[in-house]
Amino acid sequence: xxxxxxxxxxxxxxxxxxxxxxxxxxxxxxxxxxxxxxxxxxxxxxxxxxxxxxxxxxxxxxxxxxxxxxxxxxxxxxxxxxxxxxxxxxxxxxxxxxxxxxxxxxxxxxxxxxxxxxxxxxxxxxxxxxxxxxxxxxxxxxxxxxxxxxxxxxxxxxxxxxxxxxxxxxxxxxxxxxxxxxx
Numbered sequence: 138x139x140x141x142x143x144x145x146x147x148x149x150x151x152x153x154x155x156x157x158x159x160x161x162x163x164x165x166x167x168x169x170x171x172x173x174x175x176x177x178x179x180x181x182x183x184x185x186x187x188x189x190x191x192x193x194x195x196x197x198x199x200x201x202x203x204x205x206x207x208x209x210x211x212x213x214x215x216x217x218x219x220x221x222x223x224x225x226x227x228x229x230x231x232x233x234x235x236x237x238x239x240x241x242x243x244x245x246x247x248x249x250x251x252x253x254x255x256x257x258x259x260x261x262x263x264x265x266x267x268x269x270x271x272x273x274x275x276x277x278x279x280x281x282x283x284x285x286x287x288x289x290x291x292x293x294x295x296x297x298x299x300x301x302x303x304x305x306x307x308x309x310x311x312x313x314x315x316x317x318x319x320x
Contacts, residue, residue, distance in 0.1 A: 138167035139180075164212060174221040181214050185231055185251050186265045186286045186304075213247065227253045235267070245270035245279070259292035271308075281309045 141163040166180025215233015222228070229251040247269025254262045264287050271282040287303045 139182075140165045168217075176217075176219045178217040178219070179215070181212055182217060182231075182233070183212055184235075185213075185217075185229065185249060186267055186284050215246070225255050229253075231267075235269070235271070247271070261288075261290045263288040263290070278310045283307045 162181060164181055164183050166178055166182045168176050168178030171177050213231070213233040213235040215231060217229055217231040217233075219229040220227065230248075231250070232246060232248045234245065235247050247267050249265065249267035251263065251265040256262075264285070266283065266285045268283045269281070270279045284306045285304070289299075289301045291299045293299055
């Protein structure tokens with residue numbers, strides 16, 4: 138199980154405070170082992186997409202903030218099914234509501250997967266995606282978003298690693314103008 142609280146300006150990082158579902162809780166989840174190599178987790182879990190994040194403590198590069206992390210889903214409330222097929226390959230499948238502050242009062246369910254391949258002990262390739270509507274439930278033109286992330290992580294030495302990350306996303310209804318009535 139995990140339970141992490143956050144404080145300071147991090148809970149207010151991506152939008153107005155009134156849209157934050159659980160402002161000071163970063164994660165609150167528990168899980169159990171189904172088989173020797175299979176787990177089921179449920180609760181409020183961390184973003185499954187991206188090596189860098191909008192949460193500075195997770196960033197491993199030179200910057201404490203990630204530009205890409207501002208546009209990816211935040212934590213989500215849902216289920217995650219994880220399995221390790223062998224020593225080199227594992228997969229995670231998840232479904233839930235990304236109550237991310239970036240998406241305001243999102244009331245839809247998103248689904249996604251994370252595939253991890255470790256051909257050698259010091260090389261890992263990871264692909265993750267999340268797809269679903271990222272809008273308010275009653276919005277007339279909801280935004281369907283597909284976020285993807287590809288990461289290669291190589292431990293060159295014990296004290297030096299190389300990380301390459303490529304984020305790409307697609308969203309419907311991006312052409313719509315802003316709501317000037319809200320100003």
